[in-house]
Each structure stands twice: as C-alpha cells, then as structure tokens.
Amino acid sequence: MLGTGIIKGMVETARNFVGSYTDEARLTTSEYPEEKLSPKENARTFPFLVFDTTDSAAGLRCVACQICEKECPPKCIYIEKSKTKKPDYTGKPQLFPAVFDIDISVCMSCQICVEVCPFDAIKMDQAFELSTSDRFGGLLLHKEDLAKPNDYYISIHPSEAREVDERLAAEKVKAEAKAKAEAAGSASEPKPAIAPTTKPAPAQPQTGASATPAPATT
Amino acid sequence: MDQIDQIFVSLKHWAVHFFPAVVQPLVSAGLSIAALIATFGSIFAITTWVERKALGRIQNRLGPNRVGPFGLLQPLADAIKMLTKEDIVPVSADRVVHYLAPFALIIPVSLALAVIPYGRNMAPVDLDAGVLFFFAVGAAAEVAVFMAGWSSRNKYSILGAMRAIAQMISYELPLVLSTISVVMIVGSLSLVKIVEAQNHFVLGFLPGWHVLTPWGFAGFVLFMIAAAAESNRAPFDLPEAESEIIAGYLTEYSGFKYALFFLGEYWGMFAVSGLAVTLFLGGWTAPFPFLVWVPSFVWFFAKLGALIVLFIWIRGTLPRLRIDQLMSFAWKFLLPMSLINIVVAAVWHFAAGWSFPLASLWRWVLCAALVAIPYLSFGRAMAGRRRFPKRVYQYAT
Numbered sequence: 001m002l003g004t005g006i007i008k009g010m011v012e013t014a015r016n017f018v019g020s021y022t023d024e025a026r027l028t029t030s031e032y033p034e035e036k037l038s039p040k041e042n043a044r045t046f047p048f049l050v051f052d053t054t055d056s057a058a059g060l061r062c063v064a065c066q067i068c069e070k071e072c073p074p075k076c077i078y079i080e081k082s083k084t085k086k087p088d089y090t091g092k093p094q095l096f097p098a099v100f101d102i103d104i105s106v107c108m109s110c111q112i113c114v115e116v117c118p119f120d121a122i123k124m125d126q127a128f129e130l131s132t133s134d135r136f137g138g139l140l141l142h143k144e145d146l147a148k149p150n151d152y153y154i155s156i157h158p159s160e161a162r163e164v165d166e167r168l169a170a171e172k173v174k175a176e177a178k179a180k181a182e183a184a185g186s187a188s189e190p191k192p193a194i195a196p197t198t199k200p201a202p203a204q205p206q207t208g209a210s211a212t213p214a215p216a217t218t
Numbered sequence: 219m220d221q222i223d224q225i226f227v228s229l230k231h232w233a234v235h236f237f238p239a240v241v242q243p244l245v246s247a248g249l250s251i252a253a254l255i256a257t258f259g260s261i262f263a264i265t266t267w268v269e270r271k272a273l274g275r276i277q278n279r280l281g282p283n284r285v286g287p288f289g290l291l292q293p294l295a296d297a298i299k300m301l302t303k304e305d306i307v308p309v310s311a312d313r314v315v316h317y318l319a320p321f322a323l324i325i326p327v328s329l330a331l332a333v334i335p336y337g338r339n340m341a342p343v344d345l346d347a348g349v350l351f352f353f354a355v356g357a358a359a360e361v362a363v364f365m366a367g368w369s370s371r372n373k374y375s376i377l378g379a380m381r382a383i384a385q386m387i388s389y390e391l392p393l394v395l396s397t398i399s400v401v402m403i404v405g406s407l408s409l410v411k412i413v414e415a416q417n418h419f420v421l422g423f424l425p426g427w428h429v430l431t432p433w434g435f436a437g438f439v440l441f442m443i444a445a446a447a448e449s450n451r452a453p454f455d456l457p458e459a460e461s462e463i464i465a466g467y468l469t470e471y472s473g474f475k476y477a478l479f480f481l482g483e484y485w486g487m488f489a490v491s492g493l494a495v496t497l498f499l500g501g502w503t504a505p506f507p508f509l510v511w512v513p514s515f516v517w518f519f520a521k522l523g524a525l526i527v528l529f530i531w532i533r534g535t536l537p538r539l540r541i542d543q544l545m546s547f548a549w550k551f552l553l554p555m556s557l558i559n560i561v562v563a564a565v566w567h568f569a570a571g572w573s574f575p576l577a578s579l580w581r582w583v584l585c586a587a588l589v590a591i592p593y594l595s596f597g598r599a600m601a602g603r604r605r606f607p608k609r610v611y612q613y614a615t
Contacts, residue, residue, distance in 0.1 A: 002597025006536065013276045013535045020275045029279050 041157055044124035046104045047113050049146045052089055056147040061121035063088065064097040068113035068122055076106035077113065088119075089168065090175040097143060104130065105139040120164045126156045223513045226253070227339050250342040254331055261522075262484045263293035269530045276534035303473035308370060311470060315369035320471070320478035322362035326355040327485040334492040335410050337502045337515035348409035349401060352493055353394055356448070359486060360386045363457070363467055366479070370470035378466020381541065382457035385447055388545060389454075392552035393444035393490075396437045399563035400428055400497045409493075413501030423507060427500035432585035433563040436593075438498040440556050442528070445490035447548070450483060451529055453536035456544060491525040492518075499525075551596055562588045 019026050030037055047068075051059035064081040080099035088094045113122050125148070132138030154161040221228070230249050237245045267282065267290060274281025282289030307316055333348040335341035345351050360383055367379020401407055404415040418426040428434030447454035458466035468479055495501060499521050502514035539547070562585050569581040 001594065002600060009535045010531060013531065016278055017272065017275045017534075020278050020280075026278045027280065031280070 039126045039128075039156075041159065043126050044109055044111060045128050045130070046107050046109060046125055046141075047102060047111075047122050047146070048125040048148045049100065049143065050121055050123055050150055050153050051147050052150050054149070056144070056149075058086065059089075059149075060096055060143075060147060061089065061119050062097050062100065063094040063119055063121070064100075065118070067116050067118070071112050071116045073110060073112060074106045074108050076103045076108075077101070078103075090172050091179070092175070100143040100146060102141050102146060103139060104141055105135065120168060123153055123157070223338060223515075225513075226337070226515070250332070251328075254328065254342060258331060258485055258488055259481075261488060261519075261526075262481055263297075265484060265488075265526055265530075266293050266296065268527070269533075272527070272530050273534050276531075297477070300477040301474055305473040305475060306470075308372065308470050310371045312369040312371070315365050316470070317475075319362050319366035319369060320475045320482065322365055323359055323482035324478055324485070326358035326362070327482050327489055329355040330489040331485065331492070333409055334489070334496055335413050335501055336492075336518050337513065340502070340515060341410050344410050345408065347407045349397055349407045349412075349493075349497075352409075352489070353390070353397075356486075356489070357390065359482070362482070366471065367467035370467070372470050374463045374465075374469045375467050377463050378457045378459075378469070381463075382450065382467060384541075385450075385454065385456060385544060385548075388548040389444045389447035389552070392440055392548065392556045393448055395553070395556035396440040396444065396559060397493075397497055399433050399437050399559050402560070402563050403428070403433075403567055409496050409501075413496055413503065416500040417503045419507055425500055425503065425505050427498065427503070427505075429498040429500075431566065432582065432589050433559055433566050434498055436555070436559045436562070436589045438494065440552055440559065441494055441498065442525075444548075444552060445487075445494060446529065446532065447544075449487040449490055451487060452533035453539050454544060455538060456541060459538055461538075487526070487529060488522065491522055491529070494525060495521040551600065555592065555596065558592050559589065 016026070050061050051057075052061065053059040064079055066079050066081075069075075069077045069079045078099065078101040079097050082096045082098040085093040086096050109124070111124055114124055130139075150161070150165070154165070230246065233249060234242050234246050270292070271281035271289065282292040285291040285295045307313055330352050332342045333345055333351050335344075341348075363382045363386070364379045367375040367377075367382070370376075400412060404412045406412065406415075416426050416428060420426050420430070424430065429438045446452075450457050456462075456466075458468055463469075468476060471479060495518060502518040504510045504512060504514075504517055565588060566581065566585050569577075569584065572581060574580075
C-alpha cells in the first residue's frame with residue numbers, strides 16, 4: 001500500500017531516537033576533546049624527520065639529498081645543505097640539512113617524500129591538532145619542529161617501523177663488517193697503496209650483492 | 219479559569235486604555251505585532267535547537283551539547299555568529315533586489331501569521347476571508363524566493379529559485395484545494411468561525427475536529443504534504459538541496475540576510491502548521507471535555523509544537539525527492555486526490571440529511587470508502603510503474 005514504507009521508516013527513526021537515550025552503545029560518535037580515539041596505524045597527516053639516539057641534531061637521518069624536495073608535487077619542502085659533514089648512523093660522514101622547512105598549509109599528505117627517501121629519514125606523522133593563530137608562520141614547520149625520535153615513529157607506525165629498523169640494523173652490521181674487513185686488511189697488508197685494489201676483492205661480492213642490481217636496472 | 223484563559227486579551231485591553239481613543243487601534247495593533255514577533259521568535263529559537271537535537275538522536279548522535287545545559291543556549295550562539303558575520307554581496311548582483319529579497323519573504327510570512335486564532339478571542343486580525351488572505355500573502359513569498367535567486371546572478375541561485383517557483387506553484391494547488399473541503403463544510407472563510415465550528419464534542423467525549431472525519435483526515439494528510447513542500451522542508455527541500463546546488467537561492471546570502479531568510483522559512487512553516495491546526499485539528503479547542511479548563515492558547519501551541527515535531531521527524535526520515543518525482547507526485551497524486559476529497563466533503567455534507575437507521579454510520583463508511591478506494595488504486599498504479607523488465611546485458615559475455 002502507498003505510504004507503508006514511510007510509516008516503516010518513521011518507526012525506524014523513532015526507534016533510533018528513543019534508543020539513543022536508552023542504549024549508550026548505539027551512540028556512534030565520541031565526545032572529541034574529552035575522549036580521544038587513537039588513530040589507526042595507517043593514518044597519516046604530515047611528514048616529520050626521524051632521528052636516532054636522543055640528540056635531534058646529531059641523530060638526524062636526513063642527509064640533505066633533496067630528492068624529496070624535487071619530488072614533492074606541491075613543492076612544500078625547502079632544504080639547504082650544510083657546509084660541513086657529520087657522521088650518520090653507520091659512522092660515515094654525510095651532509096645534513098642546515099635548513100629543512102615544510103609548509104603544512106601547502107602539503108597535501110601524499111606521502112611521496114616518504115616513498116622516495118633512500119635513508120628512511122622522512123616519515124608520515126599522525127598529529128592532527130595543528131591549528132594555530134598564525135596561519136603563515138605557525139604552519140611553516142622548521143627542522144626543530146619536524147625532528148622526532150625513532151621511538152615516536154615506532155609508537156605510531158609499529159609494524160612499518162620494525163621493518164625499517166631491521167633493514168637499518170642489517171645495513172649497519174654490513175657496514176661495520178666492511179669497515180672491520182677494511183681495518184683488518186689495512187692492518188695486515190704491508191703495502192696500503194695496493195690494499196684497496198686487491199684486498200676489497202673478497203669483500204666486494206658481499207656489498208656488491210645489493211649494489212650491482214642498481215646499475216643493471218638504470 | 220476564564221481569567222487565565224483570557225489573560226493576554228485583558229492585559230492588552232488594560233494596556234490600551236491608558237492611551238487616547240484616537241491612537242488606541244494603533245497601540246492595539248502594535249502590541250499584537252510585538253507579541254507575535256516575540257512569541258514566534260522564541261519558538262524559532264527553540265525549534266532550531268529541537269531540530270538539531272532530534273536529528274542528531276535520529277542518527278544516533280548527541281546533537282548540540284556544548285553551549286549551556288543540553289546545548290540549550292545554542293540558538294543564542296548561532297544568533298551572535300550570524301549577526302557578527304560579514305555581509306557579502308556579489309559584485310555583479312542586483313544590489314537593490316538582493317537587499318530587498320529577505321524582507322520580501324519576512325513581510326508576507328508575518329502577515330500570514332496575523333490571521334490565525336491563537337486562542338479564544340486571540341486572533342490578532344479577525345478577517346472574514348482569513349483563509350483567502352492567508353493564501354494570498356503566502357503566495358507572495360514565492361516572489362521573494364525568485365528575487366533572491368535572480369538578483370544573486372549565480373547559476374546555483376537561479377536554479378534553486380526556478381525549482382522553488384516550480385515546486386511552490388505546483389503544491390499551492392493541492393494546498394488550497396485541500397482547505398476548500400473545510401470551507402465547504404463550515405461555510406465560512408473566517409478562521410475564527412472554522413475553529414468555532416469544531417468546538418463541540420461528538421458522542422459527548424470525542425472532539426469535533428475535522429481530522430476525525432474521512433474527508434478531514436484525507437484533507438489533513440494532503441495539506442501536510444503540500445505544506446512541507448510549500449515551506450521547502452525535507453523531503454521537498456529541492457530549492458536548497460545542498461548536495462546538488464550548494465544552497466539554491468540562498469547561495470549568495472550571508473550574515474544577517476541569511477538569518478532573515480532562515481527565520482522567514484521557519485515562520486512560513488509555523489504559519490502553515492498553525493493553519494493546519496486551525497483547519498483540521500480544532501485550533502485552540504481541547505481534545506476532551508474534562509480538559510476544557512486548560513487555557514485555549516496552551517492547546518493551540520501544544521498542537522503547533524506537535525506538528526513541528528512531525529515535520530522534524532519526517533525530515534529525519536525521508537531522503538530528498540528527485541524533481542520529476544516531485545512534479546509527478548503533485549500533479550498525478552495530490553491534485554486528483556484533493557479534487558476527490560472535495561467530492562467526499564460534498565457527500566458528507568449532504569449525507570447529514572439522511573434519516574434511516576444507522577445513517578451516521580453509513581455516512582462514515584461511504585465517505586471513508588470514497589477516500590480509501592482512490593487512494594489504494596493510485597498507490598497501486600504508482601507502484602505498478604516501478605516494475606522493471608529483466609536486465610539483458612547485450613555486450614557482456
């Protein structure tokens with residue numbers, strides 16, 4: 001009969017109306033400022049810079065290679081390379097960003113900077129309470145605002161961070177082994193001038209395993 | 219009890235008698251206007267709160283709960299926000315018409331509110347042709363809507379205004395035709411007389427409201443559907459369908475003018491609800507004989523509130539119609555049904571003279587059948603058209 005559907009619908013909405021008062025479980029929303037739901041693991045807002053150890057300046061993984069700056073579609077990253085070098089996590093001297101700015105009013109959270117970073121230095125954050133009274137200065141994040149410890153990264157993206165940590169640890173072990181081999185080689189060899197050409201030969205396949213496919217693909 | 223019932227009437231008489239006889243009519247009118255604006259202004263504020271709260275609960279949300287206890291001060295916060303907002307007029311807009319449109323809506327709507335009897339002796343203006351006056355000024359609201367859409371010089375605005383005109387003119391017909399049956403039975407266009415005609419009890423305990431007769435019930439349903447469309451309420455909110463045309467004719471309005479439009483639309487809804495209460499729900503009359511001691515204006519506003527809640531409930535339930543569904547519903551269902559209803563009212567009127575046993579029962583059954591049979595057959599015809607043939611996929615393998 002015409003109109004029965006409307007009656008059924010109105011009964012349903014009335015049930016919702018009464019039910020929302022009697023049954024707390026029906027309420028699908030949470031009262032935000034008092035009651036905060038933790039974001040999902042894959043949630044992302046804006047990028048941040050990861051640093052190891054406790055020193056945000058010395059432990060910064062970023063080597064100012066500027067790949068993210070070039071790849072960023074809305075061009076919201078600004079990097080200035082340093083004049084000096086500092087050792088990275090494997091002890092190798094690397095450049096570091098003297099200036100690293102992200103304008104989060106421009107950033108579109110596409111995660112491309114994270115995808116292209118070869119050093120696992122830039123990752124996506126989950127902080128979303130970023131409102132500010134200064135819409136120009138307040139939304140331009142500098143290196144100091146962006147640098148966050150690796151523990152924080154582990155806390156927001158646990159599974160992704162575990163994978164990154166394992167990879168970095170493996171590379172570090174590899175680098176240490178290489179350094180040790182080099183050190184042992186330079187110590188045992190009487191002629192250091194020939195050492196680089198002859199002695200790294202056994203060590204070459206070790207590092208070459210990961211290094212050789214790269215030229216092959218390019 | 220009579221004193222409480224007539225308290226506003228006597229207060230006005232007492233206040234007016236301080237003035238010289240020459241200005242007394244003016245003072246009296248001014249007092250009525252002030253009372254109307256104050257009453258309906260506060261009902262508007264409460265309605266916005268009730269609406270947001272009820273819609274929230276219908277969707278299993280909490281609704282406004284930040285400003286004041288239970289969010290009760292939310293209308294106040296909204297009002298402050300509206301008043302302090304920047305008033306933006308588009309560069310290419312017709313400034314004069316754009317400025318006048320909100321007032322062109324408010325004025326007819328408040329005029330329509332003036333003829334409704336809010337209680338015993340409480341009609342601000344008792345016109346002999348109250349129903350006619352109501353629809354005459356109500357039709358002027360369409361001009362305001364079109365002024366707003368046209369002057370904004372915005373495609374969304376003009377689309378919304380065109381839709382509003384098409385919709386309001388189409389639904390004006392069933393709205394007026396469904397009231398004709400009441401006018402036929404009562405024999406008067408005066409809203410005060412229409413209420414008086416319902417101020418009796420059938421069998422000693424049932425109210426003599428028109429809604430409790432076959433033609434009155436059908437008329438009430440038709441009237442409420444048409445009234446929802448007239449006041450641009452969901453599911454007939456096509457003129458300001460925000461998911462399709464931003465806000466329709468309101469797109470280019472901001473700040474106080476937007477608030478005025480909003481107020482005008484709600485007052486329009488109150489006016490048609492008040493008219494529905496007057497025509498079908500017995501106006502200010504009590505539902506049962508043992509409740510006649512309750513002041514008459516309490517009954518009127520209780521019924522008005524019930525109809526407003528019904529509008530909110532329907533808004534929370536039904537999705538928006540498509541424009542072709544809207545038009546075919548008006549012209550192919552509401553209009554024929556309201557024409558049939560006029561015939562039913564005529565049968566009801568002449569069957570009052572029957573003098574065989576159980577005549578009143580037979581009158582009831584005959585009129586109910588005359589309403590129900592066309593309704594069911596229309597429903598069947600509309601449902602039948604929805605049968606689709608089995609889909610054949612020509613190119614899929």
